[in-house]
Amino acid sequence: MNLYSLAKKFPNEDMALLHLIKTRWPHGVRCIACDHDRCWLIEAKGKTGKPRKLFQCAECGLQFSATANTLFHDSHLPLTKWFAVLCLMVEGKKGISANQVRRHVPMSYKTAWYVCHRIREAMQEDPSFKVGGPATTVEMDEMYVGGRKRLHGVKAGKNAKAVVLGLAERDGQIHMQRVNRASLENIRETVNTKIDPETPKIVTDGNQLYKGAIPRAKHERGNHAEELKDKNWTRTQTVENAFSLFKRGIVGNYHKLSADHLDRYLGEFCWRYNRRKMQPWLFDMALTNMLNKKPLPYKDLTF
Numbered sequence: 136m137n138l139y140s141l142a143k144k145f146p147n148e149d150m151a152l153l154h155l156i157k158t159r160w161p162h163g164v165r166c167i168a169c170d171h172d173r174c175w176l177i178e179a180k181g182k183t184g185k186p187r188k189l190f191q192c193a194e195c196g197l198q199f200s201a202t203a204n205t206l207f208h209d210s211h212l213p214l215t216k217w218f219a220v221l222c223l224m225v226e227g228k229k230g231i232s233a234n235q236v237r238r239h240v241p242m243s244y245k246t247a248w249y250v251c252h253r254i255r256e257a258m259q260e261d262p263s264f265k266v267g268g269p270a271t272t273v274e275m276d277e278m279y280v281g282g283r284k285r286l287h288g289v290k291a292g293k294n295a296k297a298v299v300l301g302l303a304e305r306d307g308q309i310h311m312q313r314v315n316r317a318s319l320e321n322i323r324e325t326v327n328t329k330i331d332p333e334t335p336k337i338v339t340d341g342n343q344l345y346k347g348a349i350p351r352a353k354h355e356r357g358n359h360a361e362e363l364k365d366k367n368w369t370r371t372q373t374v375e376n377a378f379s380l381f382k383r384g385i386v387g388n389y390h391k392l393s394a395d396h397l398d399r400y401l402g403e404f405c406w407r408y409n410r411r412k413m414q415p416w417l418f419d420m421a422l423t424n425m426l427n428k429k430p431l432p433y434k435d436l437t438f
């Protein structure tokens with residue numbers, strides 16, 4: 136969905152709210168406290184005197200909004216603006232910064248930043264997510280992000296950078312995560328928790344650390360000399376392409392990316408990449424996640 140079709144589909148707050156309610160409760164509204172299915176729509180006055188549409192539970196009497204207890208919780212931003220930002224974030228292949236967002240959808244930088252982080256929270260794979268499986272090949276590699284220290288030498292620069300381990304199933308799904316350093320333990324932990332144990336082949340470059348972390352029978356190490364003969368292809372091409380797409384996104388869009396939030400940015404990038412063939416449904420998939428996930432308080436993002 137692009138911004139034009141979005142504006143046509145949801146020309147006002149009521150249409151956006153209706154879609155949100157149908158997405159949250161496809162079988163009818165249920166009370167968020169007692170799960171009762173008889174809830175009445177009422178008009179109440181908000182703190183600022185503006186009319187607000189709320190539901191009232193016929194059983195326990197609770198009054199709640201359609202966005203209560205979701206990632207939209209407590210937001211005063213109109214839903215049509217939320218939808219526009221959601222649309223921009225699911226469509227942008229390389230991601231979009233808070234500054235770019237507020238140029239398209241008028242709001243303060245602080246609001247844009249907070250809205251983007253909450254949508255980003257909805258664009259994360261389940262913790263149980265794994266790449267690979269029977270009859271697949273998974274590539275594994277590491278990359279260094281950020282922390283450029285000018286005039287302090289290569290070593291100082293490398294120490295200030297964050298290490299990201301990447302996994303990519305050829306023509307399939309990817310996973311990237313930040314680790315403290317590229318150690319044997321960290322690599323082994325990632326192999327064990329993020330690669331499906333039925334994966335028959337794991338391909339890496341010649342780095343010795345992978346040798347100790349990946350079972351020998353599954354492991355195929357790249358040969359650098361052999362790869363130099365063909366500059367356009369390496370064995371870990373899929374994961375390297377994903378890394379470079381992520382880096383182009385950072386350099387081009389975010390300029391300065393907070394290391395504290397790196398995992399969330401990586402998660403967002405992989406979530407979108409893994410759904411690259413489901414483009415028409417991305418908006419509703421992310422919206423559903425926003426409604427199924429718990430609120431993300433501002434203080435939890437600023438530490």
Ligand SMILES: [Zn+2]
Nearest residue numbers: 166169192195
């Ligand atoms: Zn109730």
